[in-house]
Amino acid sequence: MKPTHVAVFSAKPYDQAYLTEMADERVSLCFYEMALNSMTAALAKNAEVVSAFVNDDISAETLKTLADNGTRLIALRCAGVNQVDLTAADKLGITVVNVPAYSPYAVAEHTIALMLALSRKIPRAYNRVRDGNFSLDGLLGFDFFGKTAGIIGGGKIGLLVAKRLRAFGCQVLIYEPHNTAPAKQAGFDVVTLNGLLGQSDIISLHCPLNDATHHIINAASLRLTKPGVMLINTSRGALLDTVAVLDALKALHIGYLGIDVYEQEGSLFFEDHSTDIIQDDIFQRLLTLPNVLVTGHQAYFTREALQHIAQTTLQNIDDFMTGKTLLNRVEIR
Numbered sequence: 001m002k003p004t005h006v007a008v009f010s011a012k013p014y015d016q017a018y019l020t021e022m023a024d025e026r027v028s029l030c031f032y033e034m035a036l037n038s039m040t041a042a043l044a045k046n047a048e049v050v051s052a053f054v055n056d057d058i059s060a061e062t063l064k065t066l067a068d069n070g071t072r073l074i075a076l077r078c079a080g081v082n083q084v085d086l087t088a089a090d091k092l093g094i095t096v097v098n099v100p101a102y103s104p105y106a107v108a109e110h111t112i113a114l115m116l117a118l119s120r121k122i123p124r125a126y127n128r129v130r131d132g133n134f135s136l137d138g139l140l141g142f143d144f145f146g147k148t149a150g151i152i153g154g155g156k157i158g159l160l161v162a163k164r165l166r167a168f169g170c171q172v173l174i175y176e177p178h179n180t181a182p183a184k185q186a187g188f189d190v191v192t193l194n195g196l197l198g199q200s201d202i203i204s205l206h207c208p209l210n211d212a213t214h215h216i217i218n219a220a221s222l223r224l225t226k227p228g229v230m231l232i233n234t235s236r237g238a239l240l241d242t243v244a245v246l247d248a249l250k251a252l253h254i255g256y257l258g259i260d261v262y263e264q265e266g267s268l269f270f271e272d273h274s275t276d277i278i279q280d281d282i283f284q285r286l287l288t289l290p291n292v293l294v295t296g297h298q299a300y301f302t303r304e305a306l307q308h309i310a311q312t313t314l315q316n317i318d319d320f321m322t323g324k325t326l327l328n329r330v331e332i333r
C-alpha cells in the first residue's frame with residue numbers, strides 16, 4: 001500500500017526526531033520547519049494529511065489552499081484548537097484531530113516552577129551568586145503555606161496544579177463553569193470567578209482560549225484582585241489583556257507575573273531572535289520588570305510529552321486512513 005503523505009509544519013528538530021523514531025512504513029513524513037499559514041499551505045501539495053502546531057495559522061484561506069491540493073486531515077500536535085477555523089474546515093470536508101492531553105503533568109509542573117521561581121526570585125539569585133554576590137537584599141520571598149490560590153479552569157491541568165498547591169498547604173479555590181464534578185470530587189471549593197479574583201493571593205489560568213475566555217483577565221477583573229497578587233498564565237496568551245496587566249504591574253498592583261504564553265507570541269516564540277531588534281514594545285517592557293518571569297511556551301516540553309505527541313499524532317493519522325473511529329476528533333462547539 002502507498003504510504004500516506006504527511007506534511008508536517010512547524011517541525012523543529014526535536015519534533016522530527018520523535019516522529020521519525022515512531023513512524024512506520026505506512027506514512028511518508030515531509031518536514032517543514034516553517035509555520036503553516038496561507039502563504040506556506042501550497043507546500044503541502046498532494047499531502048492527504050497536514051500536521052500543525054500551536055502557532056500555525058489555520059485560517060479559512062489556509063484551509064482552502066490545503067483542500068484544493070487534496071488535504072483531508074489536519075492532525076494537530078497540540079491540545080488547543082483556537083488557531084483553526086473549524087467551521088471552514090467542516091465546510092471544506094477537512095477533518096481535524098488533536099492531541100488532547102500530552103502531558104498535563106509537564107504543564108502543571110512548569111506552572112509550579114514559575115510560581116516558586118517568582119516568589120523565591122530564583123533567576124535573580126542564580127545570577128547574583130554566579131557574580132560572587134551573596135547579598136540577600138531584594139530576594140525576600142513568601143511562604144505558599146497558608147496562602148489562597150485560585151485556579152481558573154478545573155480541567156486536567158488545573159486540577160493537577162490545584163493538588164500540588166494543596167500539598168504546599170494552600171487553600172485552593174476553583175472557578176469552573178462547565179464540569180465541576182472532578183474539582184468537587186477532589187475536595188476543592190468551586191467558587192464564582194469574582195469570588196476567586198477577590199480572595200486569591202495566587203491566580204493561575206488553566207482554561208482554553210475561546211470567545212468567553214478572551215481577556216478574561218482585564219482591567220476590570222484586575223481591579224477585583226488583591227494588591228500584590230501573583231498571576232500565572234501557562235494556557236494561552238490572549239486570556240490576559242496584556243496592556244491591562246502591564247498597567248497593573250506598573251501601578252504595583254500585580255506583585256508577580258509568570259507567563260509561558262503571550263498574546264502576540266506567534267511572531268516570537270519557538271525561534272531564536274537573540275540578534276534581532278524585537279519590535280513588540282509591550283513584550284519588551286514586560287521583560288524589563290524584575291517581578292516578571294517569561295518562558296517561551298515550554299511548559300509542555302518534556303521527553304514524555306514529545307513521545308506522547310508523536311505517538312498520538314501517528315495513531316490519529318492511522319485511524320483516519322484506515323477508517324477507524326477517531327477518538328481525538330475535534331468537533332465544532
Ligand code: NAI
Pocket residue numbers: 079080100101104107152153154155156157158175176177178179206207208209212213234235236260261297298299300301
Ligand atoms: P481541559 O479541557 O482538561 O481543561 C480546561 C477546563 O477549562 C475545562 O474543565 C473547561 O470546562 C474549563 N473552562 C472552559 N471555559 C471556561 C471558562 N470560561 N472559565 C473557566 N474555565 C473554563 O484542558 P487542559 O488539558 O487542562 O488544558 C488547559 C489549557 O492549557 C489548554 O486549553 C491549553 O490552552 C493549555 N496548554 C498549554 C500548554 C503549554 O505548553 N503552555 C500545553 C498544553 C495545554
